Amino acid sequence: MPKTTDRVALDQWHAIGTCAHIPLGAARKTKLLGQDIEIVRSDSGAFACYELHADGSAAPVPHLCEMYGFLWVCLGTPAQPIVAIPEFAETGRRLILRGVIGVASSPQRVIENFIDLSHFSFIHTGTLGGYDNAEVPKYNVEYREDGTELWATECRFFQPKASAATNLSTEVLYDYRIPSAFISIIYKDSLVRRGKKDLIGLFLQPVEEEETLVHSFALVHDETNSDTHILHFYHEIFGQDRGVLIHQTPKKLPVSPRRDIPTLSDASSIAYRRWLDKSGLQFGLDRNLS
Amino acid sequence: MPTLYDYILSDDCYKVRLLLSMLSVGYETRKVDVHPGRENCRPAFLSLNPLGRIPVLVDGDLVLRGPSSILTYIALQYDRARCFLPEGAAALAQVEMWLSFAETELSAISDIRANELFRLAPATDIAVLRRRADRAMEVLEDHLAEGEIVGRRWVAADRPTIADLALFPPVALSAEAGLPIEPYPSIWRWLHRVKNLPGFVVMPGVLPLLPKVAV
Amino acid sequence: MGQLNIINPWSWYAIAASGQLARGQILPIVLNGTPLVTWRSQSDKVSVWSDRCPHRGMRLSLGATRDEILICPYHGWVFGADGACAHIPAHPQLTPSRAARARIYPVTESNGYVWACLGEPAAPQPIVRNRTGNALSHVRTMHVSVDIETVVVALMTRSLLDESDASDWAGEALEWRSDEGAVVAHRNGAHPLFTARLTFPGFLSCEAAGPEGIVRYSALVQPTMPGASALHLAVDGSARDVEKLPVVLNRGLVRLRDELHSRSHDAALSAAAERCAALMPDQIHG
Numbered sequence: 164m165p166k167t168t169d170r171v172a173l174d175q176w177h178a179i180g181t182c183a184h185i186p187l188g189a190a191r192k193t194k195l196l197g198q199d200i201e202i203v204r205s206d207s208g209a210f211a212c213y214e215l216h217a218d219g220s221a222a223p224v225p226h227l228c229e230m231y232g233f234l235w236v237c238l239g240t241p242a243q244p245i246v247a248i249p250e251f252a253e254t255g256r257r258l259i260l261r262g263v264i265g266v267a268s269s270p271q272r273v274i275e276n277f278i279d280l281s282h283f284s285f286i287h288t289g290t291l292g293g294y295d296n297a298e299v300p301k302y303n304v305e306y307r308e309d310g311t312e313l314w315a316t317e318c319r320f321f322q323p324k325a326s327a328a329t330n331l332s333t334e335v336l337y338d339y340r341i342p343s344a345f346i347s348i349i350y351k352d353s354l355v356r357r358g359k360k361d362l363i364g365l366f367l368q369p370v371e372e373e374e375t376l377v378h379s380f381a382l383v384h385d386e387t388n389s390d391t392h393i394l395h396f397y398h399e400i401f402g403q404d405r406g407v408l409i410h411q412t413p414k415k416l417p418v419s420p421r422r423d424i425p426t427l428s429d430a431s432s433i434a435y436r437r438w439l440d441k442s443g444l445q446f447g448l449d450r451n452l453s
Numbered sequence: 454m455p456t457l458y459d460y461i462l463s464d465d466c467y468k469v470r471l472l473l474s475m476l477s478v479g480y481e482t483r484k485v486d487v488h489p490g491r492e493n494c495r496p497a498f499l500s501l502n503p504l505g506r507i508p509v510l511v512d513g514d515l516v517l518r519g520p521s522s523i524l525t526y527i528a529l530q531y532d533r534a535r536c537f538l539p540e541g542a543a544a545l546a547q548v549e550m551w552l553s554f555a556e557t558e559l560s561a562i563s564d565i566r567a568n569e570l571f572r573l574a575p576a577t578d579i580a581v582l583r584r585r586a587d588r589a590m591e592v593l594e595d596h597l598a599e600g601e602i603v604g605r606r607w608v609a610a611d612r613p614t615i616a617d618l619a620l621f622p623p624v625a626l627s628a629e630a631g632l633p634i635e636p637y638p639s640i641w642r643w644l645h646r647v648k649n650l651p652g653f654v655v656m657p658g659v660l661p662l663l664p665k666v667a668v
Numbered sequence: 669m670g671q672l673n674i675i676n677p678w679s680w681y682a683i684a685a686s687g688q689l690a691r692g693q694i695l696p697i698v699l700n701g702t703p704l705v706t707w708r709s710q711s712d713k714v715s716v717w718s719d720r721c722p723h724r725g726m727r728l729s730l731g732a733t734r735d736e737i738l739i740c741p742y743h744g745w746v747f748g749a750d751g752a753c754a755h756i757p758a759h760p761q762l763t764p765s766r767a768a769r770a771r772i773y774p775v776t777e778s779n780g781y782v783w784a785c786l787g788e789p790a791a792p793q794p795i796v797r798n799r800t801g802n803a804l805s806h807v808r809t810m811h812v813s814v815d816i817e818t819v820v821v822a823l824m825t826r827s828l829l830d831e832s833d834a835s836d837w838a839g840e841a842l843e844w845r846s847d848e849g850a851v852v853a854h855r856n857g858a859h860p861l862f863t864a865r866l867t868f869p870g871f872l873s874c875e876a877a878g879p880e881g882i883v884r885y886s887a888l889v890q891p892t893m894p895g896a897s898a899l900h901l902a903v904d905g906s907a908r909d910v911e912k913l914p915v916v917l918n919r920g921l922v923r924l925r926d927e928l929h930s931r932s933h934d935a936a937l938s939a940a941a942e943r944c945a946a947l948m949p950d951q952i953h954g
Contacts, residue, residue, distance in 0.1 A: 181489075262488045262489030263572060264570055280758075281743045285741060285744045297744060298759065299758040391485070394490075395461045402461065402462050403657040405657070405658065406629075409629060411724060413725065423725060424723055426723070427758070427759055599919075602918060635696050635697055635811070635892070636892075637811070638809055641695065642688070642693075663732035663744070
C-alpha cells in the first residue's frame, strides 16, 4: 500500500520508536501511514528522517522531534503539538519503556480495546478483573482542550492485581485520556502511593490501515519490583489484549452506529468512534454502513 | 527447587510452564528481559546458555537449555508415576519423534509469531517459514485425524505426554503467525483436549476455558 | 470457472460430521468465504452462526458453551441458542438490546452430517441420493488447497485405493455419462473396477475394487475459500464391514491431496473437468 492521502492522519505527530533504539551512527527503516521511512542517527547523536521512494530517492522529512524518550515524526504539517504529558518530568515514578509490539489490526481497534473496561474480567482474569465482579459502573465521558481531547473519567473497577506492585484486591479508579486518534494514556490509582496516579500510555505507529506498531510506556510507583518484573506484567496484559485484537473483524474500526452493537459500558468507545468520524480521519476506519 | 529462566510471551517457555503446572512442581521464576532488553543476548545470560535462548532450567548443578530436554528432565525427575513420559523403547521413541517435530517444524510458527510481535528482522525468509508452517500443520492434522479414526486421542500415546505439551503452544498460537485454524478440525479438537487437562494454564494469546457463568 | 464452483445460496452444504461435534463442542468453519461457528448444545441442538460477535466483532468460536448458551470470550456476552444475547456481564440487570444478536444461518442434520445453508434453503433437507441406502460412516474431513471442481474431478478419475503412481487424471480411460441428473464416470475392463457418481451440488459416491472386494465410499464437498475446499469422506455402510478400511481410505485421501497440491496434474484434471461439465444438468436442484 502506498503512502496515505489522508491529511488528518498525515498532519499528526506519530511516535516511531525510542531514541535509544537507534545507536549513534546507525539507521533504521520503518513504515508510517503506508510510507517507507528511514531514521538516521549521526555520530554526534542527531536524528534525521527520510521518506524512501520507489525510485531509490530519499526525501528529508522536516518534522522530527524527540520527546519522552521517543522519536516523533509528522509526514505532513503538524496540526497540534505533541501531546503534553508533564508526568514525564516528575520524580517518584519508575519509567518502563515497554518495547515495540506489532499488531495486525488498525490502530483504532488497539485504542478501543485499551479504553475498554468490560473485558477486564474475561481477558485479564486474575489481574485487572475477575469473573465474580464483572459489572462496570457508570463513568463519565467528556471533551477537554477545546474538544481536541476525549476523556473517560471516574471509571472504577474491582481488580485482584491492579499492577505489578500490588496483590491487593480492591476497587481502582481510572481516567482515560485520548488526546489524538492514535494515542491514549491511562491514569490509574497507585496502590503504593495513595493519592498518586500511575500512567500507562500507548503511542501507536500507524503502519498500514490494518497494521500497527505499539510503542508504550508505564510511569508507575513501585518500590519492590525489578524493571523486568514490571515489564512482564504489562507484556502479559498487552499479550492478552493482542490475542483478541488479531481475531476482531473488520480490522478497521467501523464508525457507523449500525455496525457493532454497543452497550452502556461502551460509552467511551461510542464517543471515540463519533469523535473519529467527525475529525475527517479516513486511515484505519471502516466507513461502510453495513 | 528448580529455577526457570522465563519470559511470559515465549511459547517455548510456556511448554515448560505447562508441564510444571500439570505435575504441580514448585519452581522459581527468573524473568528475562527478552524484549526490548535482549538480555538473553548479553554475556551474563550467554554464560548460562551460549545459544542465547530461553527457556533455561537450572536445578542444582544442572543447567538445561531447549524445551525438549527440559520437558524430558522434568518428566523423569518429578513425575514418578511417569504420567507424561511412557516407558519402553517404542513409546519413548514416538514421544521423541514428536518432540523433534516441534523443534524442527513447528519452530517455523514460533519464528513467524516472534517476527509479528517484535519486528526484528527474521533470520529466514518469511515465505519459506510460512510454507514450512503450513506443511507442519498439515502433517499434524493428518496424524491427529488418523488418530481420531483409530481412537488415539493424543499425539504419541494413548494418554497425554510431553509431546502434546511441546506441540501445544505454537499450534495454539498459530493465529498470531497468520495461520488459519479452520482447515485443521482434528487439531482444533486436540487443542481443546489439552486445554481440559488438569493443571492446564494459559498464556497471553491462549484463551481460557470460561467458567460456569450464571445467567 | 467450472459449474461445480458456482456456490448456490439455496443449497445445503455439509460442514461437519455429527459424530465429531459432540454436545458442548464448538467448531469454526468457513463456508464459501463466510466464517461460521457451529456448535451443539447440551440438549443436542446444533447451531450455525456467523463467527462474529455483534458487539465488537470477536470470534465466537474462541468462546465457550454451556447448557444451551454460547459465551463470547471478549466481554462474556451470553447468547442463547436462538442467537439473541441473553446476558451482558458488565450490566447484569440490563435486558440486552434486541439488536444484540448473532447472525444465524439455517442448519440441519441428516445422513450423519451437520449441514448449513448460506441463504434460504430450497429443500427442507439436503438431498443425498445414496443409492445403496446404507448409512454413511464418517472417516475424515479434509481440507485441500484446490477448488471444488478440481477435487471432485480428481475423486472421479482416481480410486482412493489406487496406490500406483501412474493414474489417469484426465479420465481418458473412463466412460463418462449422465444418468438421472448425475454424472457417472466408470472404469471397467482390464483396469480395476471403479465407478464414481456425482450428484449435485456436491455428493460423490464411489465404488472401487479393493483387495478384499468392492469398497464403497462417499464424499460430501464443502466450498471453503476461493481456490480451496473441504470434503467429508465416509464409508458407505458399516465401517465394520471391512477392517482398517477407514485408515486405508484416509491414507488414500492424503495421497490424493498431496498429488493435488503438487500441481502436476492440473492440465489433466482440466480435461477431465470438461468431460464432466459437458454432462452436467443445466439446473441444479437441492
